[in-house]
Amino acid sequence: MTDYATDFSPGEMIVTAGARQLENNKVIFAGTGLPMVGITLAQLTSGPGIIPVFEAGAVGPTLDRGLPLSVGDSRTTSRANYIQGLNSAFELTQRGFIDIGFIGGAEVDPYGNLNSTMIGDFPQNYMKPVVRLPGSGGAGDMSCSCTYTILIVQHEPRRFVEKLQYCTSMGHMDGSKDARKKAGLQGKGPKRVITTKALMGFDDETKRMKILATMPGETVQSVQDATGFELMVDKDVYEFAPPTQTEIKLIREVIDPTQIFCKR
Known part of the structure; x- marks a missing residue:
């Protein structure tokens, strides 16, 4: 019987859900923040x-020197296979060697396009926004x-919007047939959206976001x-399993004990 935790925060739930979506032996490009916590948890579990x-160029580190504060933190280089700089990291991406890009943003629209640039x-x-985001x-x-x-x-209404205030990262664009291919993009676009309330994917035909599972305590x-x-x-929506005691212990005691990204 799985020993599920009963005391966990929304941040810990989202990180656990993220880690469970990452397949073993895949090459994953990590963004700053929760994606780094999720990758580390996945490395320590499944x-x-x-x-x-x-982004700074480290490939294959184990993150065993403590949680990096950014993708340029020297701790991202711990036991890396090699380190060749930013251009090398993106060359890998452009040549098709990255299986999954694990990223966040401030706003997301129905087709998985992201805004991490500005609010206003x-x-x-543009030069005087209400909020200037990291970019x-x-x-x-x-x-x-x-x-x-x-x-x-x-997961908040202000983050999940019909129309982005600025499009920083392309998702399925306008959802039309072959939209990404016509724009010259080689990747297949977003596959999953992980939030504090749900696990979501995208409809094969319309490319609109759809609920696959609800997080514990949530409903459709x-x-x-x-x-x-x-x-x-x-049609087969289900309730996502809560974090296990082991996952919570790893997040709190090993990965992010100072609550840099996973607040409690």
Whole structure:
């Protein structure tokens, strides 16, 4: 019998869900923040053969020197297979060697397009936005070239919007047939969206976001109520299993004991 935890935060739930979506022996390009926690948790549980790639150029580190604060942190180089810089990391992506890009953002639309640039009227207020966000970093390139992307986003109506205020990273664009191919993008686009309320995928035909599973304590209706657009619902929607005691212990005691990214 699985020893599930009963005391966990939304951040710990989203990280656990993220880790469980990462297949062993895959090459995964990691964004800053929760994706790094998710990759580390996966390496310590079901995916010891996962090969992380970081924007600053480290390929295949184990992250055993403590949680990096960013993708340029020296701790991303711990026991790396090799380190050849930013250009080398993105060359791998453009040549099709990255299986999954694991990224986040401030806004996401029904087709998995992401905004991590600005909040405010674009283009007139681009230089003086209401909020200046961190920007693309490498996420724009990852969304274009990785075989698939997995998005990890806090679930709030202001984040899940019908229309982005700025498109930083391409998802399925407008959802039309072969939209990505026509735009010259080699990757297949977002495969999963992991939030504090649900695990979601995309409809094969329309490319619109759909609920695959609800997080513990949530329902299809509560997920929809926290979303600024109409979600599709998979016919086999299920309740996602909560974190195990082992997963929570690893997050709290090994991966992020100072709560840099997983607040409690």
